[in-house]
Amino acid sequence: xxxxxxGQVTETAVGTDVTVCGWVHRRRDHGGVIFVDLRDREGLxxxxxxxDRAEIFAQAERLRxxxxxxxxxxxxxxxxxxxxxxxxxxxVEVLAHALVVHNRAxxxxxxxxxxxxxxxxxxKYRYIDLRRPQMQENLRFRHRVIQHIHRYMDxxxxxxxxxxxxxxxxxxxxxxxxxxxRTQPGHFFALPQSPQLFKQLLMxxxxxxxxxxxxxxxxxxxxxxxxxxxxxxxxxxxxLTQDEVxxxxxxxxxxxxxxxxxxxxxxxxxxxGYAEAMxxxxxxKPDLRNPxxxxxxxxxxxxxxxxxxxxxxxxPASRVTVLRVPSGATISRSTIDGYTQFVARYGARxxxxxxxxxxxxxxxxxxxxxVKNLSDAALAGILERTHAANGDLLFFGADRATVVSAAxxxxxxxxxxDLDLNRKEWQxxxxxxxxxxxxxxxxxxxxxxxxxxxxxxxxxxxxxxGDPANVLSSGYDLVLNxxxxxGGSVRIHHQDIQQAVFRLLGIGLEExxxxxGFLLEALxxxxxxxxxxxxxxDRLIMLMVxxxxxxxxxxxxxxxxxxxxxxxxxxxxDARQLRELSIRSTAVSKAAANVSx
RNA sequence: GGAGCGGUAGCUCAGCUGGUUAGAGUAUCGGCCUGUCACGCCGAGGGUCGCGGGUUCGAGUCCCGUCCGCUCCGCCA
Numbered sequence: 001x002x003x004x005x006x007g008q009v010t011e012t013a014v015g016t017d018v019t020v021c022g023w024v025h026r027r028r029d030h031g032g033v034i035f036v037d038l039r040d041r042e043g044l045x046x047x048x049x050x051x052d053r054a055e056i057f058a059q060a061e062r063l064r065x066x067x068x069x070x071x072x073x074x075x076x077x078x079x080x081x082x083x084x085x086x087x088x089x090x091x092v093e094v095l096a097h098a099l100v101v102h103n104r105a106x107x108x109x110x111x112x113x114x115x116x117x118x119x120x121x122x123x124k125y126r127y128i129d130l131r132r133p134q135m136q137e138n139l140r141f142r143h144r145v146i147q148h149i150h151r152y153m154d155x156x157x158x159x160x161x162x163x164x165x166x167x168x169x170x171x172x173x174x175x176x177x178x179x180x181x182r183t184q185p186g187h188f189f190a191l192p193q194s195p196q197l198f199k200q201l202l203m204x205x206x207x208x209x210x211x212x213x214x215x216x217x218x219x220x221x222x223x224x225x226x227x228x229x230x231x232x233x234x235x236x237x238x239x240l241t242q243d244e245v246x247x248x249x250x251x252x253x254x255x256x257x258x259x260x261x262x263x264x265x266x267x268x269x270x271x272x273g274y275a276e277a278m279x280x281x282x283x284x285k286p287d288l289r290n291p292x293x294x295x296x297x298x299x300x301x302x303x304x305x306x307x308x309x310x311x312x313x314x315x316p317a318s319r320v321t322v323l324r325v326p327s328g329a330t331i332s333r334s335t336i337d338g339y340t341q342f343v344a345r346y347g348a349r350x351x352x353x354x355x356x357x358x359x360x361x362x363x364x365x366x367x368x369x370x371v372k373n374l375s376d377a378a379l380a381g382i383l384e385r386t387h388a389a390n391g392d393l394l395f396f397g398a399d400r401a402t403v404v405s406a407a408x409x410x411x412x413x414x415x416x417x418d419l420d421l422n423r424k425e426w427q428x429x430x431x432x433x434x435x436x437x438x439x440x441x442x443x444x445x446x447x448x449x450x451x452x453x454x455x456x457x458x459x460x461x462x463x464x465x466g467d468p469a470n471v472l473s474s475g476y477d478l479v480l481n482x483x484x485x486x487g488g489s490v491r492i493h494h495q496d497i498q499q500a501v502f503r504l505l506g507i508g509l510e511e512x513x514x515x516x517g518f519l520l521e522a523l524x525x526x527x528x529x530x531x532x533x534x535x536x537x538d539r540l541i542m543l544m545v546x547x548x549x550x551x552x553x554x555x556x557x558x559x560x561x562x563x564x565x566x567x568x569x570x571x572x573x574d575a576r577q578l579r580e581l582s583i584r585s586t587a588v589s590k591a592a593a594n595v596s597x
Numbered sequence: 598g599g600a601g602c603g604g605u606a607g608c609u610c611a612g613c614u615g616g617u618u619a620g621a622g623u624a625u626c627g628g629c630c631u632g633u634c635a636c637g638c639c640g641a642g643g644g645u646c647g648c649g650g651g652u653u654c655g656a657g658u659c660c661c662g663u664c665c666g667c668u669c670c671g672c673c674a
Contacts (some may be wrong), residue, residue, distance in 0.1 A: 032631030046634070065624090082632055090634090107625060110608050113635075114623080117608065173674040193674080220673040221598095345600070345670055406670095451674040505674090515642050549667095560667065 001070060007043020009075055009089050018094060019072040020045060021102070023131065024063050025112070034060045038071060041136055046084075046093040047071050056099045066105035066128075071424025072098040108322045119551070124565040126556055138553045141540045144260055146213060149233055152252050158211040158235070163198035165191060165215070169509060170515055172452055174218035177228070182469075185582035191217035191229075194534060196453060197519055199236035200491055203530035204522045210236045213537070222560045224549040225483060225539050229558075235488070236532030241489050242474050246430060250485070253428065253478065253535075261544060265266035265428055269478075273433040278401075282321075284434075288427035290416040294397075294408050295322045300381040301398075306373035307350070312398045320398040323408050325415055328393025329367075331357040339395070342414060348407035356388045370396070404479020413482065417592040428480045436473035437504065445506050450475035452501050453519075454489040461500035468504055478535070485540045488533025495523040 002021045009018055022040035034049040034057065049060035063069065073094040084090030092206060105335050107124050110117040112132050122129040129135055153160070169176045169190035176190035192198075194216045202210045214234040222228065237245055250269050257263040270288075277286050280293045298320045302313040312318035325331070340351040349585030363379055371379065395411060397404035433510065435448045436456040446468055455474045458464055466469060478486035492498045498520060502512045512520065538550040551557035558564050578584065 026634075026636095028633050028636050030631055030633065030636075031629065033614070033633080034631095035633055035636085044634090048632085051631075079632070084633085084634060087634085107607070111624065111635095114608065116610090118604095118666075120604095121608075123666095170674095174672085196674090218673060221671085223673085224668070226673070347670090410669095448674050454674090559665085561665080563665090565666090 006038050006040045006045035007040035007088060009045050009092060009094065011077070011091055013075040014077055015075065017072065017074055017097070019070060020047075021070045022068070023105075024065055024067045024069060026065070027060075027063050029061065034063075036060065036063060036069075036071075037130070038069070043089060043133075043548045044087055045085060045089045046078075046087075047073065048095050049099075050095060053097070056096055056395075059099050059101070060096070063101070064105065064107065066087075066108050067101060068103040068105065070100040070102060070421050071096050109406055120559065120565055123551075123557070123559065125567050130555065135552075138541075138545050138547065139555060141260070141545055142537075142553055145256060145537070145541055145544070148256055148259055149252065151215070153211045153235075156209065156248060158209040159207055160212055161202055161207065161210050162212065163195040163202075163214065167192050167198075168515070168546075170509070172448065172505065174220050177217045177219050177442070180581040180583055182580055194232065195234050196451065197516075199234060199532060200453065200519070200527075200530060201522055203236055203238045203491075204525060204527045206238075206528075208238045210234075210532075214534075219562075222558070222562060223550075225542065227538065227550055227554065227557055228562045230550070231537045233486075233535040233537055234532075235534065236530060238528040238530045242476065242531060243563065245488065245490075245533060246476055249478070249488070249535070250430075256540075257426065257458045263426055265426060268431055269428050271430040271432050274431055274435065275430050275433065278405050282405040282407075282412060283482070284431055285477065285479040285482055286429070286431075287413060287416070287422070288429060289425060289481060290412060290420040291421055291423070292323060292325065292415060294405075294412065295324065295386050296320065297322055297355075297378075297382055297385060300378050300385070301374070304374060304378055308350070308372070309374075309396070309398045312400070312404075315400075317400055318398070319401040319404045321396070321404050321408055322382060322386050323395040323397070323412055323415075324388055325393040325395065325419070326389065326417075327391050328419075329357065329391045331393055339411060339414070343397070343407040343411055346407040346410055347403040348397060348399060351407075352398070354382075354394040354396075356383070356390060356392040356394065359383055359388060359390055365390075367422060421430050424431055426481065428478065431477045432475075434473050434477075435469070436471040436474045437468045439469065443545050446504050447499070448505060449473065450489050451486065452505055452507075453491050453498070455492050456497070456501065458497075461496045464497075464500045464504055474531075476533075478533075480540070480543055482538070483539055485543070485545060486533055486535040488531065490529070490531040493523060493527040493529050495520050498523055 001019070003019045005015065005024050006020050009020065020038060020040070022038045025037040025039035025044055028035040031271050036047045036049065038047050049260055051057045066402060071094060075092050078091060079092050079562055104373045108128050110121055112128070166179060166189040169178065169188065174193050176193065177590050179189040179191065181187040181189060186545055195214050199210050212234045214232050215229055216230050216232055219228060220226070234482070237248065254265045254267060257265050274284060277284055279296065280286070282294050296319055298313045301309040301320055304310045305588040309320050313320045335492055336351070336353055352370045354366050354368035354371060356365065363371060363376060366379065384396070388394060395408065397408040435449050436454065437448050440447045450473055457472045457474055474490035476488055477484055492501065499512065502516070538553055541553045542550045545553060547553055556564065556566065563569065
């Protein structure tokens with residue numbers, strides 16, 4: 001049907017006849033001559049309709065935006081002074097000899113070159129939105145990344161295996177998406193939160209090296225970087241140590257950046273312990289582009305008269321921490337009030353601050369509502385430890401450690417965004433030495449920080465129960481520019497340790513047998529030591545293309561209420577379908593109660 | 598479950614302390630135009646002010662509820 005993509009018709013084609021197909025991007029009708037910018041996935045090409053050819057000129061007058069046409073014509077250089085330097089095809093044009101209108105089109109609901117169209121409109125008409133060059137580029141970039149992954153994994157001896165989408169619900173972890181069984185009334189499949197157990201069983205099955213570009217499903221609330229279905233590069237290996245697995249994945253990561261981004265990442269990537277990440281950055285996924293760091297001052301204020309500081313300083317579960325903002329003294333009171341409200345979201349009950357006007361002047365050089373409460377020694381210690389300089393602003397957090405880390409960790413990110421402090425570079429690192437368990441205060445029970453199949457760093461099952469809070473796991477997370485893009489661990493391959501972990505998580509023998517019996521049996525069937533990882537491809541590609549949301553790199557994403565404005569999913573089904581599935585809905589129809597706009 | 602911001606023409610938005618006929622840009626439609634490329638010029642049409650209720654002589658504007666979109670907290674092993 002065509003000889004060239006529009007975007008590929010350049011000077012080399014001058015003098016030849018070409019046939020191109022595409023969409024009418026824009027029509028400029030000068031009465032006596034008509035220009036059409038014809039668009040396909042490779043770019044734009046100017047087509048000229050001349051009144052000398054009366055018949056197709058008349059046809060061209062009836063062309064409208066987004067009509068699908070086919071043009072045959074002679075490529076010729078544009079007249080002197082009419083070249084368009086902004087287009088790769090800008091030195092040439094095609095004089096139309098023949099025109100076929102393959103399809104007319106309604107005027108599009110939005111203009112393709114309008115950068116400010118609302119996302120709900122874009123998603124409702126995603127098939128039009130996808131025509132925009134940015135979306136085309138995002139999806140093709142994604143394709144290139146995945147092609148590189150396939151090539152690398154194959155080179156490294158990995159075998160791509162598909163695992164079930166219909167599987168069973170498991171306790172722990174995210175809320176499951178359920179699929180009712182018709183043949184087993186009252187029973188449900190669950191969509192996999194990840195292929196975790198299957199890939200472990202593939203190791204027991206002797207595959208040795210498995211990978212899959214796997215869709216995962218989690219029925220939790222959405223964020224800019226979270227969709228209910230998302231894609232992971234899922235990997236599992238046998239007989240490799242933690243470091244060996246990390247090396248393989250790190251090399252993939254580095255090569256992706258080299259080959260797709262032309263960016264050199266350091267080798268090896270830096271590694272940081274979870275404890276250090278929380279202490280210095282208030283986060284388990286620190287953004288190392290950000291120069292701000294948290295500095296603990298517990299010891300400096302422990303015997304202070306100032307109870308707001310002294311009390312947490314004496315509590316082992318709390319921390320007292322300073323965030324120094326270089327040149328931050330120019331930040332206004334109202335802006336600081338805004339930051340106070342900001343940290344309140346994370347549970348902080350206040351945000352103390354000191355403006356450092358003159359370090360040499362000691363107490364008199366400091367401007368703050370709290371200096372009067374602090375001793376000269378404490379103030380001097382704080383200035384010294386934070387390396388405060390004239391013109392700096394110090395923010396303080398004093399509370400339970402989880403609150404301080406969350407609040408000041410978030411404030412650190414917000415300040416960097418507001419003051420444009422982040423270095424323009426790529427900062428990848430591993431976060432290692434994670435705690436195995438965390439105590440959930442609300443549910444009053446231990447939960448696995450990574451997942452329950454992660455190998456705890458203990459010598460025996462008995463060691464676990466003694467001091468769960470201080471058991472480390474062999475988990476590792478890959479963090480890029482402050483976003484978790486992957487994580488993995490060495491897995492438990494002994495049945496007794498797996499049982500002990502279940503027991504600690506409050507999963508009794510019977511429940512473990514019912515829900516994980518197949519895993520426990522497999523671990524008794526000659527399970528090799530194994531370890532693996534998953535890379536979140538949507539997030540990684542979002543970062544690589546510089547998008548603000550994962551939705552920009554997914555062809556048909558869902559909105560924050562997990563709906564698809566285009567298909568209307570999720571939708572209702574008729575009563576017969578429900579009956580076949582032995583299901584009755586208790587929901588009151590939204591449509592009956594309210595028609596939304 | 599919670600917080601914030603938003604919802605007015607196809608799209609992007611303005612609309613003050615409530616007040617006559619709700620505006621702009623763009624898109625669309627018609628006319629003119631032979632070198633434009635966001636073509637230009639002239640003209641026209643286009644509104645359930647998300648939805649429901651309330652206050653008021655009077656509501657796009659105020660109040661309550663609700664739905665939708667986005668960001669975030671919780672949640673996401």
